[in-house]
Amino acid sequence: MSNLDVEAVDEINAPTGVDAPEYVLYGGKGGVGKTTSAAATALASARDDTATLVVSTDPAHSLSDTLETDIPAEPTRIREDIPLFAAEIDPEAAMGEGPLGMEDDALGGLGGMLGGGPMGGDAGSENPIGGEDGLLGGSMPGADEAAAMRLLLDYTDDDRFDRVVIDTAPTGHTLRLLELPETMDSMVGTILKLRERFSGMMDSVKGMFGGGEDVDTEAGIQDLEELSERIERLRAILQDPTRTDFRIVMVPETLSVMESERLLAQLTDFEIPVSTVVVNRVMQDPSEVLGRDVDIPGPNVDHCEFCARRWEVQQDAIARAQDLFRGHEVKRVPLFADEVHGEGLLSVVAACLD
Secondary structure: OOOOOOEOHHHOOOOOOOOOOOEEEEEOOOOOOHHHHHHHHHHHHHHOOOOEEEEEOOOOOHHHHHHOOOOOOOOEEOOOOOOEEEEEOOHHHHHHHOHHHOOHHHHHHHHHHHOOOHHHOOOOOOOOOOOOOOOOOOOOOOHHHHHHHHHHHHHHOOOOOOEEEEOOOOOHHHHHHHHHHHHHHHHHHHHHHHHHHHHHHHHHHHHHOOOOOOOOHHHHHHHHHHHHHHHHHHHHHHOOOOOEEEEEEEOOOHHHHHHHHHHHHHHHHOOOOEEEEEEEEEOOOHHHHHOOOEOOOOOOOOOOHHHHHHHHHHHHHHHHHHHHOOOOEEEEEEOOOOOOOOHHHHHHHHHHHO
């Protein structure tokens, strides 16, 4: 048996720097490894002395476990040796300010004009912007998705960070928010015309019937315009490939490939650039994936029938993914025997994504 020069995990020359623009978003279904990928990317980015913020809106607080440190809700530097910042957001708390940072009651005046609760929904509705007759024509996005988008806006002007990595990214409902600027512009124009047309008549009616409560339409319109501007700004950032890199994470299974294909189609419709597809938990030897020998146990497909059969299934899914995502980089991350947390295995993941 020949002697191999095998690298131990803690001796791997961890990659520094990330070939990506200032905003990196990892998207995909829950449980496919978005948090792990985001943490590994942020760690490699910060090692290059790039001030990097990694944000998670996962209520399970898995980012803290992955990075093996307590992470607060506000962006905080978690390493002294490298400029790595992190924030673990409680989606419900983040959404307490309303969609994209707008106070729910700030739109009350306009909501009164439109009928029902804020932004035209039914009074008392849990999703005032949504509903069948709401602006979105459907339900509001999940709290974690909307919170991620609002946070991305919040951190665009933060001089502390040169790169922001977010492990929760837009899916169907959140992407529909990007259609709102045109809708809102049209709505504001209509409201202004209606107000001008009927203001004189309403003054006469109030004079005849003894007044009545004024609806603060100015505040409502101003809030609506501000929200529209924030969404327009978000759209510009997400659609700019020089500023944003969206990465789809999947596992090598047929259903995951199909879900990722749908997500890519949605992102393409909204002109959001996708450069990379990450296939996680591949039953391949880590040394084979990395292209060099490392001291990490991997599946033995030659002597383990279960491993061999699973690898055969995965190969079919990977082949389909490579065909569907032609033109995108398809990166593989192996299935590790141990849970991925701590700098050692995160360095291996970063090397796979490099």
